Amino acid sequence: MTQVILSESQQDYLKIVLDLINEKKVARIKEIARRKGVSMPSVTEAMHKLSNDGFVQYSVREFVELTPAGETAAHRLSSKNMFLKNFFIDVLGIEESVAEKEACEIEHHLSMTTLDRLILLYQFLSECKKNEQLTLTLFKKCIQSAEGVSEIDPECKSCFVTGNFPHRLGQNTVHTLLSKLKRGQKGQVVMLGPDTELRRRIIEKGLLPGSAFLLEEEGNADQQYCILTDGCSIELDSNAASMIEVAVE
Template structure:
């Protein structure tokens, strides 16, 4: 348990909810039961507990969706899991079939400081080995360049709202660009399109089911961006 306050069991539930409903879609009790390998009755009891804690909205016989508080926890633990998978494969050369289980064991104990160090070592990765988007960190930076410039971890503050990458958005979501991830080269490519922190972004349509390009509107200008950019441009939600 990374912060000493939230149980691993709760983190696992929120992680599954995020994996299946990052845009706050309702996830069925059956889906949760299947993925967690837990009886539906036990899942229902936990969902009621999570609702009382303020982490989810629960509708009997239908399912649950994340609240802002639940989303923050879910994104943090999902990020740690996926960045650990990347670290285990690319740096430690752990066998492919062991990566997921080992990341599951490690994610709950990984401190935010260690997570940041791994992210820096890996040069701010956007995808885990399964090609799922790694959520942005919740540090209050506009870009990775700002993160590099702050050498004292104790002076870093956390962002007060959640983020989603363009590649995670659905057609009815829009917001303000609040973080852009990547190295100097990628940041320059994005800025050359006049995509910047503070601009208003609206997701328009997904070309080829999101495999290659994303059509967005940024401050009333339509842009067709590649998936690499879409994975690294985040709006506040």
């Protein structure tokens, strides 16, 4: 048999079947439908296809079982999912239910290489002795400062506007704040400041670390800053502008 490629939906079915078998010993059409949020006929149809392709064992009106091939595929997906979820929770500090959902959407698209590197990063952040196991703890604090959960550490606050970010302009660049630029200057975003709400508003507009831009219009307390990036005009107020570290040549 030639290599059959499973669609995302099919992979989801396999994962659900595996989960059900592990949890309840058997996988029923109805329960699969419920978990996947589809109608029963959709499940029947999908099971027939998966059965044809050799991933499940299924005859009409019987329980669904996984073939070895199906088990392998399901398990692979499942463990990817679990790891990603843990990464989101342990490293990125994302809330469990959100992490679960995100992991599920992304798992299909992660290559081996990237997964492997994420695992390395996870292990590194949690363990590296040379780093004195500070890293993850520090990063957690950094998130908390940023979220305003704990008092913002003054050191953390300033940390967003200093340093030597690996941006991609020429060598002879100066780092400054967007709010300090003059009309017509070009630059590249290096960092976004710690205020989460403000930062997310900026991110939402598509201005991220690495974005190249041109300052079209200086602003001030009353006037919006207007910048052109990637063929797109963006307006920012001065609070936002003074929270964006940029590199200019």
